[in-house]
Amino acid sequence: MIGTRWRNHLIAAAGLLAVAFTTSLASADMEPFGLEAVSSRYSDLIIIWRELQLKFAEDEGEISRCRVERACSSSAAKRLISIVDEARHYDRRHLIGHLNRSINAAIPATRANVPWLSPLAALSQAGDCKSYAIAKYLALADAGIDVRDRRLVMLRIATVPAELHLAVLVRDGERWLILDSRTLTIVDSAATRQYVPLHEFDENGVRDFRGPTKQMLDTDETDERSTFSKSRS
Numbered sequence: 001m002i003g004t005r006w007r008n009h010l011i012a013a014a015g016l017l018a019v020a021f022t023t024s025l026a027s028a029d030m031e032p033f034g035l036e037a038v039s040s041r042y043s044d045l046i047i048i049w050r051e052l053q054l055k056f057a058e059d060e061g062e063i064s065r066c067r068v069e070r071a072c073s074s075s076a077a078k079r080l081i082s083i084v085d086e087a088r089h090y091d092r093r094h095l096i097g098h099l100n101r102s103i104n105a106a107i108p109a110t111r112a113n114v115p116w117l118s119p120l121a122a123l124s125q126a127g128d129c130k131s132y133a134i135a136k137y138l139a140l141a142d143a144g145i146d147v148r149d150r151r152l153v154m155l156r157i158a159t160v161p162a163e164l165h166l167a168v169l170v171r172d173g174e175r176w177l178i179l180d181s182r183t184l185t186i187v188d189s190a191a192t193r194q195y196v197p198l199h200e201f202d203e204n205g206v207r208d209f210r211g212p213t214k215q216m217l218d219t220d221e222t223d224e225r226s227t228f229s230k231s232r233s
Contacts, residue, residue, distance in 0.1 A: 032153065032169050032176040033197045034190040037207035045154075045199055045206045048116055052201075055118035056138060062120060063142055076120040079106065080135070084142045096170055097186055099139050100179040107131050109181075132181035133166040140170055152201040153178075158194045169200065 031037065040046060059077075066072035066081060083106065087098040103123075110126035119138035122131035133152055140150045149171035157165055168179040169189060176189040189195070197209045 030174060032151065032189045032200065033195070033209065035197065036210045037200055038210060040199060040206035040208045042199070042206070042208070045201075049201045049206050052116055052118075052134070056141075059118050059120045059138055060141065063138075074120060076123040079123055080120065080139055080142065084139055087139075087143055093172055095143060096140075096145075096172065096177065096179070097184075099136060099143060100186060101184050103132055103135050103139060104181055104184065107135065107181075129166045129181050133168050133179075136168045136179050140168070145170060147203045150202070153197055154199040154201075156196040156198065157182075158196060161196070164198075167195075 062074055063077050063081060066074055066077040072078055083099065083102045087095045087102070090098055106123060108126040110128060112126070112128075114126075114128040114131055116130055117125075117127070117134065119135045122135045125131075137150060137152055141147065151169040153167050153169050155165055155167065157163065165180075165182075167181070169176045170179060171177075177186050178189050178192070178195065179186060187194075189197075199209065200207050
């Protein structure tokens with residue numbers, strides 16, 4: 001027989017486990033695609049993201065200077081400022097949609113392989129999905145979207161599983177919306193099955209999605225991740 005004292009301890013422990021499990025489920029539900037993500041095990045992605053963060057910081061400085069200096073020499077910075085200032089006339093949801101449409105239209109698409117460019121460089125030439133996503137990430141920042149509410153996401157399109165793709169995630173209330181260079185339609189990440197998320201990038205680093213995507217993460221895609229040679233606009 002278990003004594004009353006031990007029984008009470010077991011009941012309390014079970015209660016704590018139930019609370020932790022419920023909290024974990026709620027946390028996952030609030031995450032993009034309703035999936036948990038863990039610190040990435042891919043050093044190539046971590047290096048790419050660190051280098052890209054430095055480019056973001058440089059371009060943010062350039063944009064700040066162009067906002068106060070009339071003699072701004074960066075046409076790309078002036079272009080981004082114009083897009084963002086126009087978007088600021090709208091409420092948050094419509095601002096997000098305006099930025100998505102405007103940057104999709106601002107960058108000519110190319111089928112050529114494009115390196116990981118800085119946002120302003122991406123706005124200055126033809127690009128692929130990386131170019132659009134990187135430019136949108138900075139535009140959201142300049143528009144005042146908190147760093148905790150925006151991420152880049154590497155994924156696969158369900159209908160084109162052989163290719164990697166880069167898009168942007170932005171939080172709107174309790175939903176994470178997907179800004180995709182392939183479409184003007186903005187969808188809730190948790191309500192769509194057309195994407196298979198692999199990795200996400202934000203101010204805290206790089207994370208790998210768990211759950212239904214685990215098998216995708218274990219495929220031989222090292223060269224694809226490093227060069228994005230099969231990624232398209």
